[in-house]
Amino acid sequence: xxxxLSGFFNLLEPLFKVAQSVLGVNRVAWLFVAPNLLVFxxxxxxxITINFFYAxxxxxxxxxxxxxxxxxxxxxxxLHCADYTDLSTCNKDIFWRAVLNTLKFSLIQVVLMVVFSLxxxxxxxxxxxxxxFWRSVYFYPVLLSPVVVALxxxxxxxxxxxxxxxxVAMDVQPIEWLxxxxxxxxxxxxxxxxxxxxxxxxxxxxxLQAIPRDLYEAAExxxxxxxxxxxxxxxxxxxxxxxxxxxxxxxxxxxxxxxVFVLTGGGPGSATTFIVQFIYQTGFAEQIHLYGLxxxxxxxxxxxxxxxxxAQLRLSKADDMGKKGH
Amino acid sequence: MTVWxxxxxxxxxxxxxxxxxxxxxYLVVGLVVMFAPVLWLVMxxxxxxxxISQFPPTFLPYTQQSVSVxxxxxxxxxxxxxxxxxxxxxxxxxxxxxxxxTMVDPAAPDTKVRVNIQAREPVTSLQFAxxxxxxxxGKFTFGKYLWNSVFITxxxxxxxxxxxxxxxxxxxxxxxxxxxxxxxxxxxxxxIPPTIILVPVFLVINEVGLLNSLWGVILPAVATPTGVFLxxxxxxxxxxxxxxxxxxxxxxxxxxxxxxxxxxSAPALAVLAIFSVMWRWNDFLLPLIVLSKNEVFxxxxxxxxxxxxLNTQWHYLLAMTVITLIPVTLVFAFxxxxxxxxxxxxxxx
Numbered sequence: 001x002x003x004x005l006s007g008f009f010n011l012l013e014p015l016f017k018v019a020q021s022v023l024g025v026n027r028v029a030w031l032f033v034a035p036n037l038l039v040f041x042x043x044x045x046x047x048i049t050i051n052f053f054y055a056x057x058x059x060x061x062x063x064x065x066x067x068x069x070x071x072x073x074x075x076x077x078x079l080h081c082a083d084y085t086d087l088s089t090c091n092k093d094i095f096w097r098a099v100l101n102t103l104k105f106s107l108i109q110v111v112l113m114v115v116f117s118l119x120x121x122x123x124x125x126x127x128x129x130x131x132x133f134w135r136s137v138y139f140y141p142v143l144l145s146p147v148v149v150a151l152x153x154x155x156x157x158x159x160x161x162x163x164x165x166x167x168v169a170m171d172v173q174p175i176e177w178l179x180x181x182x183x184x185x186x187x188x189x190x191x192x193x194x195x196x197x198x199x200x201x202x203x204x205x206x207x208l209q210a211i212p213r214d215l216y217e218a219a220e221x222x223x224x225x226x227x228x229x230x231x232x233x234x235x236x237x238x239x240x241x242x243x244x245x246x247x248x249x250x251x252x253x254x255x256x257x258x259x260v261f262v263l264t265g266g267g268p269g270s271a272t273t274f275i276v277q278f279i280y281q282t283g284f285a286e287q288i289h290l291y292g293l294x295x296x297x298x299x300x301x302x303x304x305x306x307x308x309x310x311a312q313l314r315l316s317k318a319d320d321m322g323k324k325g326h
Numbered sequence: 327m328t329v330w331x332x333x334x335x336x337x338x339x340x341x342x343x344x345x346x347x348x349x350x351x352y353l354v355v356g357l358v359v360m361f362a363p364v365l366w367l368v369m370x371x372x373x374x375x376x377x378i379s380q381f382p383p384t385f386l387p388y389t390q391q392s393v394s395v396x397x398x399x400x401x402x403x404x405x406x407x408x409x410x411x412x413x414x415x416x417x418x419x420x421x422x423x424x425x426x427x428t429m430v431d432p433a434a435p436d437t438k439v440r441v442n443i444q445a446r447e448p449v450t451s452l453q454f455a456x457x458x459x460x461x462x463x464g465k466f467t468f469g470k471y472l473w474n475s476v477f478i479t480x481x482x483x484x485x486x487x488x489x490x491x492x493x494x495x496x497x498x499x500x501x502x503x504x505x506x507x508x509x510x511x512x513x514x515x516x517x518i519p520p521t522i523i524l525v526p527v528f529l530v531i532n533e534v535g536l537l538n539s540l541w542g543v544i545l546p547a548v549a550t551p552t553g554v555f556l557x558x559x560x561x562x563x564x565x566x567x568x569x570x571x572x573x574x575x576x577x578x579x580x581x582x583x584x585x586x587x588x589x590x591s592a593p594a595l596a597v598l599a600i601f602s603v604m605w606r607w608n609d610f611l612l613p614l615i616v617l618s619k620n621e622v623f624x625x626x627x628x629x630x631x632x633x634x635x636l637n638t639q640w641h642y643l644l645a646m647t648v649i650t651l652i653p654v655t656l657v658f659a660f661x662x663x664x665x666x667x668x669x670x671x672x673x674x675x
Contacts, residue, residue, distance in 0.1 A: 009584045016580035025500075028579045032496035033508055035489045039549035042534075044515050047526035054525055062529055120356065123349045134353050136662055137360050143654045143665075145608030147626045151633060151647045152367045155640070162366055165382035194359070202669050226345065255521045258610045262630055276521045276611075283525050284615050295525045302522045309517060 054295035060288055067292070074296035095297060097270045098278040101185075105274060106253035109189045113249045114242065117197055121204035122234075135205070139198035149195045150262035154178070157187060178264055181271035188260045188272050195259060196252065200245045207241030208234070239319050247312040254304050275301050364651075371644035374455040378641045388450040393418050395435045405429065405446035407439075416449060417441070458645035468646065470621060471628040474540060475607060478624060482544040483602040487595055489548055494557035494591075495583050499569060509558075516551045520612060528615050542616040543609070543624075553598045556668065560594035561587060597668040600661050607653060625650045 020028050050064060055074055057067035081090035090096050124135055141149065156162050157177040164174035177183045211234065219229045235242075257276035260266070266273035266281075275297065283294030370378065372387040392401040395418055402418040407429065409415060417429035417439060427446060429439045462468040496502075497509050520527065527546060536542030564587060572582045588595070610626050617623060623631065629650060632643050657665075 009580075013578060013580045017578050020579055025573075025579060026502045029496035029500035029502045029505070032492040032500075032583070036493040036512065036549040036554065037508070039489065039545065040512065040515055042530060043527055043546040043549075044518055044523070047523040047530060048518065050526035050529060051523055062532060064529070119352070123352050126346070126349055128346075128349060128353070134356075135666075136658070137353075137357050139662070139666070140364075140655075140658055141360060143604060143608075143658050144651055145626055145654070146610055147629045148608075148647055148651050148654075151629060151643070152363045154633065155367055155370060155644065156363055160379065160381045160383070162383060168382055194363075199669065202666055251519075255519055257521065262633065265634070279521070279524055280611075280615070284528070291525045291529075298522045298524060305517070305519070305522065 051295050051298060054291050055299055056292075058292050060290070062289075062291065070292065074292045077293060078296050078300070092293075094270055094273065095278055098273045098275050099300070101270070101272065102254055102256070102274045105185075105189060105256060106250055109192055109253050109256075110246065110249045112189065113193050113197060113200060113253075114246055116193060117200035117204055117245065118242070120197065120201045121208055122230075124201070124205055125208045135202075138201050141195045142198040144195065146195070146258035147262050149191060150259045153187065153191045153194075154263055179268045181268055184264050184268060184272050188256075188264060191263060192253075192256060192259055196249075200249060203245055203248075204238065204241055207238050211237045240316060243312065243315045243319060247308055247315070250308050251305060254301065254308070367644060368648055371458060371641070371648045372454040372456070373458075373641060374453065375639075375641045377455075378644075386452055387454055389453040389455070390448040390450050393432050395420065395430060395432050397435050404449040405441075406449055407441050407446045409445075417446075419446070455641065458641045459649070462642060462645060462649070467621065468628070471623050471625050472649070474622060475625040478540055478543055478609075478613075479603055479606040481540075482548060482606045483599055485544065485548045486550060486553055486602045487599060490550060490553035490598065491557050491588060491591065491595065492583065493549070493554050494561050495587050497554070498558045498561040499564075499566070499587065512549075512551050512554050514551075520547075524611075524615060527612075531616055536616070538617055538619045538622050540617075540622060543613050546612065547605070547609075550602075552601070556598055557591060557594050560591055564590050597664050600657060600664050601668060603657065604654065604665075 016028065016031065019031050023030070053064050054067070056069060056071060057064070058070035058073060059067045061067050077091050078095050079091075081087070081093075081096070083089045087093045087096050087100075120138055124131060124138075128134065144152075158164075159174065159176055163177060167174050175183060177187060215233050215237075216229065219233060224232070255276055256274050257280070260272055260274060261277055261280075264272045266277050279294045279297045279301070282290050282297065366385070369385055369387060370383070374387070374389045377384075377387060377389045391404045393404055394400070395402055398420065402420055404416055404418055405427075407415050407417050415431065418432050419427050419429050420438075421428045422443065425443050427441050427443050429441050429446075430437065431439075493512065497505065497512075531537055531542045531546065536545065568586055568590075569582055572586055577585070608626065609624075610630070613624050613627050614630070617627060620631075625646070629643070629646055632638065632646070
């Protein structure tokens with residue numbers, strides 16, 4: 001294996017030597033970044049450009065050259081409603097439902113995610129026995145694939161599953177957890193927090209450990225109550241960290257797809273259909289592939305992401321200013 | 327009392343107070359919430375097909391015993407029956423109509439007994455259904471899915487390490503015009519998640535002829551901004567004098583890269599390798615749109631398609647799920663430290 005590897009590297013050497021004699025030492029750097037730039041160009045930058053083109057063209061052809069120009073028609077189809085107070089009058093009411101679901105999901109999930117990650121990090125930051133063990137307990141689900149996460153919970157929540165067995169044992173009527181709209185929504189929030197909480201806990205924990213210890217010693221000298229120490233020392237100093245967590249979680253939340261797709265399939269009805277699932281279904285899963293509409297929906301999602309990123313910049317700036325003011 | 331004091335003593339600090347109690351309570355509840363679902367899945371995956379559809383389910387894989395009855399074809403389930411006189415007998419059920427079951431004693435197969443189904447209870451025994459796992463390799467194209475997943479994970483990780491370390495080397499050890507622009511361009515792609523360019527990425531993959539090919543999943547994501555960032559930060563700490571000395575000795579730039587910089591970056595490469603393995607093994611959305619033919623399915627896609635079937639074969643599905651989470655669990659058990667430092671230093675997963 002090693003010999004194979006070293007053979008491979010030796011093979012490339014003459015190529016670089018020639019390039020070096022032609023370009024000079026410093027410009028060889030371009031050769032080193034070339035593979036990366038090629039991949040990024042082909043699979044990221046080129047697609048960004050084509051995406052706009054798709055959004056402005058109609059038809060079912062995949063090749064951009066064969067697609068007739070349609071201006072803002074796709075956005076019209078996507079966004080227009082005869083009466084905006086009644087979703088069923090919209091051209092694509094499922095898109096609006098997906099947008100509203102995504103917003104509702106993000107708001108609830110992000111708040112709960114930050115709260116639980118913060119509590120967990122605060123607990124893990126205490127002098128507890130077996131800290132490493134407890135930390136890994138919360139981190140383990142982060143590594144699981146979304147499909148596996150969804151199947152673990154689907155198995156527990158199915159009508160003959162462990163949860164219903166528990167209910168029956170307590171003489172309560174079993175519940176169809178994943179086919180009752182409100183419950184299904186609850187579980188999408190719960191499962192996504194279960195799966196990703198460990199990641200944010202870790203970031204907050206790193207922030208907590210960066211707070212100088214002598215501040216706490218000083219607080220102890222002054223006999224400050226634990227609550228006061230938390231609100232006057234820990235939380236203010238943790239702010240930059242919490243903002244990062246908040247925005248990262250929000251960016252992830254508006255893109256929620258895979259766990260939910262496997263867990264509920266977007267159902268019942270459209271109760272757990274989110275924007276990315278709408279894009280996937282419009283562009284790939286349904287009989288007629290409406291690439292233009294999917295691209296237009298992608299741009300809507302991109303708008304959300306841009307807003308969130310700007311919000312982050314704004315928030316961290318405000319936080320910096322606040323610090324300087326003191 | 328002294329024992330209690332000893333148990334509750336904390337390292338050179340005051341004794342446990344109520345906040346400690348609450349903390350440990352929180353942790354124990356967390357332990358159950360985080361691990362019990364996974365444990366339940368693993369235990370369930372050892373249940374036989376009949377045991378898995380039983381309600382209420384048991385935690386351990388108990389299976390109803392069955393026997394063959396002389397003079398009859400096939401296996402019959404065993405029940406413990408309480409007769410009217412109050413004694414209990416172990417009988418085999420040969421048929422059942424409504425609430426009345428017809429049973430026989432396997433030792434005396436000619437005398438049939440009619441029993442109300444309320445008066446019988448299955449005879450169970452602990453039995454691990456390893457066949458859920460072994461069957462997978464014969465029954466489905468499971469081996470193929472496993473191979474596809476392994477191939478994608480290994481090859482993509484190798485290419486990711488090569489491409490990203492090359493770029494990181496150029497961005498940390500050279501001064502060339504446009505260097506800053508290139509770096510910003512690469513880091514900027516962090517802002518563009520694959521979900522928002524799904525359609526055009528599909529077009530490009532289709533145009534380069536990689537639809538339904540494993541390479542169509544491998545190539546689009548081999549250049550990662552996270553990887554470049556992580557490696558560049560590490561390579562900046564390698565002293566430039568080493569490189570200057572090598573140049574004095576007329577080593578070519580390529581040689582400097584792979585004989586000096588690459589070996590010295592091993593810790594950072596290890597972190598990126600672990601991340602890449604996790605990303606690739608768990609990847610779902612890209613394979614979902616690129617791979618639509620059954621023979622190129624990855625494990626994740628196969629799991630998704632099996633769970634969507636009308637009659638989900640849960641005993642196989644659960645076994646497959648467990649196999650899928652084994653590599654990740656091994657990585658977690660042995661390399662967790664690298665992952666946590668990676669997350670702490672790059673803030674990405």
